[in-house]
Amino acid sequence: MAAIVSLLALFILFISSSVSSLSSNYYDKTCPHLESAVTSAVKTALSNDKTVPAALLRMHFHDCFIRGCDASVLLESKGKNQAEKDGPPNISLHAFYVIDNAKKAVEALCPGVVSCADILALAARDAVALSGGPTWEVPKGRKDGRISKATETRQLPAPTFNISQLQQSFSQRGLSFEDLVALSGGHTLGFAHCSSFQNRIHSFSSTLDVDPSLQPSFASNLRSVCPAHNKVKTAGTTLDSTTTTFDNAYFKLLLQGKSIFSSDQALLTNPTTKALVYKFASSHKEFENAFVKSIIKMSSITGGQEIRLDCKVVR
Structure with missing residues (x-):
């Protein structure tokens, strides 16, 4: 029991330190046109497929609930390792191409500067706003993770949960x-x-x-x-x-x-x-x-x- 409490305390401390490391103006000098590039990619996709906003919002949620918002949900399976996107709860995720297109546009503006995790967070915000919902300042400065395991998708809250x-x-x-x-x-x-x-x-x-x-x-x-x-x-x-x-x-x-x-x-x-x-x-x-x-x-x-x-x- 003490070990569980200790682990939870460390997790809360980790969250607190993560929040403080993010900033809404993180890319103001290094990639000032980041947000417009991401919004453009989401708008283009939405004009062809009305299901894109729901897909992006769900993708962001499923990413954050595994290892934090580190874009591990975007990684492809490789060799014997099955990635998160191939885990049972994520089989129906789609619209990954929207993030790929946004990343390509952002890389053309500021190579090697913006994380995929930040792009996904911005795309989820745009998905909500373009669907008639609210908009908000997205804190930025996330980094991308190197680990993605399908087995860890069991951590996602299931639709059958009480x-x-x-x-x-x-x-x-x-x-x-x-x-x-x-x-x-x-x-x-x-x-x-x-x-x-x-x-x-x-x-x-x-x-x-x-x-x-x-x-x-x-x-x-x-x-x-x-x-x-x-x-x-x-x-x-x-x-x-x-x-x-x-x-x-x-x-x-x-x-x-x-x-x-x-x-x-x-x-x-x-x-x-x-x-x-x-x-x-x-x-x-x-x-x-x-x-x-x-x-x-x-x-x-x-x-x-x-x-x-x-x-x-x-x-």
């Missing part, structure tokens, strides 16, 4: 209940495959086939899209009713029994998180403010060592 599991996962990274609920609001963008919510609509328990917390007609629609023995790997549903717009619809639907994941519904099983869901459902502005605060906090967990010239391979 509130205790979610709290543990977030608290281990220095994130609070408010961060948990605010960042869950990122589910306002995106798509879920049947496999990630099958547990709620088929064989829910020994006595119930469907999760009783689901609104009946909504559950029926989910079951029609995802039959019990569904073999269509691309089948699924959008995460909320405004899937390409960053808003607070996710929280409103959650209160109506129209959430997708067990981990979404779990937010209503704790008094603190439930109160936050009501707060964000009733005020778009409160949600935006909390989301910005929480994503800056999450994206400030760092751990890399180098500046990659190619985001896919260690330098």
